[in-house]
Amino acid sequence: MSRGTADSGAFRSLRVRNYRFYAASNLVSLTGTWMQRIGQDWLVLQLSGDNGVALGLITALQFGPTLLLGLYGGVLADRYPKRRMLVATQTLMGLLALVLGLLVATDGIELWHVFVLAGALGSVSAVDAPVRQAFVAELVGPELLPNAVSLNSTIFNGARLVGPAVAGLLIGAASGDTAPAFLTNAASFAFTIGALLCMRTGELHSSPPVARARGQLREGLAYAWSRPDLRLAMGLALLLGTFTFNSQVTIALMAREVFGVGAEAFGLLTTCFAAGSLSGALLSTRRTRRPLQRFLVVAAVVFGLFSIVCGLMPTYWSFAALLVPTGAAGLVFSVANNSFVQLGVDPQLRGRVMALYFTCFMGGTPLGAPLIGWVCERFGAPWGFVLGGAVAVAAGGVAAAWLARGRRVRLEAHVVPPRVQLHVGPRAVPRAPVRAVPEAASAEAPGTPTSP
Template sequence: MNIAEKLEYSFPSLKHRNFRLFWFGQMISLIGTWMQNIGQGWLVLELTNSSFLLGLVSAVQFLPVLLFSLFAGVVIDRFPKRKLILFTQTSFAISSFILATLTALKVITYWEILALALFNGFLNTIDMPARQSFIIDLVGKKDLMNAIALNSAVFNAARIIGPGIAGILIGKLGYAVCFYLNSASFIAVIIGLILITVEGITPKTNDAKTKIFEDLRDGLIYIKNTPVILTTILMIAILSTFSMNFNVLVPVFTKNILHREATDYGFLMSSMGIGALIGALTLASVSKRGVKPVYLFGGGFGLGIFQILIGIQSNYLLTALLLALSGWFMITFISSANTTIQINAADEFRGRVMSVYSLVFGGVTPIGSMYSGTLSQKFGSNIAFIVSGIIAIIYTLYVLLFQYKKVYGTKV
């Protein structure tokens, strides 16, 4: 078996031309996105010297997702997904170009960054669920789990590569270069979308004048009446809110418990990214066995256990290892939940289902940040890690003991 055959056997989603075009475009674009994330954060701190105002940018960027995700699902189910994604990705490129130009001309202000963050938040409200629900149209149900795991792998590889490149470029050439490169990186996605030969399933409704609120209500009723989707979405909601706040807890833990500096914090986050990347590739390589609940529940338990272990120790290298393992199990849980939801969702409801997924996964970020930040400030980041891990274990155990048989109906 040659290398190409081995790759196709381990990663069968790559045999689909449409997915390859989409995936390689994402690979380039996500590196640019992480470069902009790092550059934008440092630029805000340079302009304001305020951690609160930096946090406000993040909150504003997720606010539209929290408020409008449900309505976005109705839009996604009414229009071809490829064209929607083409619109959002092109708009992201324009937004990055504006940020880069304002920065290069040295006229950028905090409020302009905030306005662009809000604009990107509205785009993300459509873009995230549209991209998630588009994947099954590219690969089908059989290879869906493999495709989702490979998407997670690309995201985490970019999280390792992008910040490193950004750090070098900011020091040598300034912020604007990072933003211009991010704008250019969307070209790869746009070209791929133009070459893709499927639009994505757009169901035809009997009544073309169906109101948005009626469509929204139908989608929520569908989720409520589909136990496997409802239960999995609730697991995502609980764990995302209470157990996936590493961006808040790790810097505080690094400073107050480990007594380390910013460079060491960067290495810890990279360790978590490496663990998540390996976890995603591992899940992709075993995805041919099908969607198994053991990945979902194992991911939830593992995430909780390693968070508790982080909280009860104060060794720097051990923290790096435990964060890598946390990243591994977190990606296993997220990818398994995503696959479980999509495989069990009817085509005509998939956009609305994935919009709810985006709401409980990304939209709760401001709530989770407030929870973890408050808990960490009052009791310490080590206690916050322990509590977060306990919540993950308890809720996963609750679903396993009291809901598993009637919802999933298979052996773990």
């Protein structure tokens, strides 16, 4: 494939056969995953009597294992064939969805069952997520990676657009029974497993596996910490992932407590947020190079401002309308941050660095989701949006100040002030002045391509 061909078209990654298989199966499987998430949230509200803390706790149990297992999943991603690992993790996730569906269908479900299964699903997902993140680069190669990351987000949010609406309709048609959503999700994993098995391994851009050795996890952590640009991206991911990306809690509580609507209307709200996220992901598909750090900061602040305004909407329909640009702003930040990290790391460390990134982005959810749930329970559901947005704006402001200070230090280090010198004897040869490093170059890691 020529450079010109690789750089044209919003869907250019789909020209790669292996990626087409992966993308198509992912759309089916993720639609089922979103159906399960809506069904799980609704089931918890049914079993707990609309308890916001319980809803936050189930989210924490699903994402909490990322703190313990996410980094180890990155080590495994660098050490073993990623395709085989994904077959194993996708099989386990499908079986867990099947167990939950059967428990609900046979009226044997209790709240603690949902908690245990959510924790088990989170444990498998903690290993699966960094492997999937690193596997995308092997599917398409470095030239198409920014586009593939954006298309993955497009697929994710396309599924988010369809899955909640279908889940809401199924639950409503079944008079509140969530079993159909879980059973459908269990069946959807077969598509991803089949696609992985049908891929041509000779066409994968596999990096040489890292031999088993002591200290590989520490090596990945030290590498990320030594890079100021990666520290910035990880910090933003941690704060926004903990406090701002909690729509699964805040939208559900707004639907039940503020607007008093049922499963169908709740599904519509989630669909509105997904529609915005999908548009944000599509906007990002044109990117061909690594984003600038200041773009990450601006995107974080814009997402925070939209979140604050969204929480202040007084009616169901105004809230639904504001969810669209809020979702778009969140996905523009998320895709840019993900691409920024993936395009700035050594391929043999990509699994470990992406595991650290995913741990930052999702690992704060066990703290943030129950906290946001408690805030909503104590002060009202709108304050969940307001608090999350305020944290994003504050994080962006701190990051902007840090970047400005770093640029000022670099300028001072590279500019030589004029001095008056008295020479005795032969005239000295004048030294050439050292110029300041341009802002765009100094803002990124050395040798890294950037784009606005």
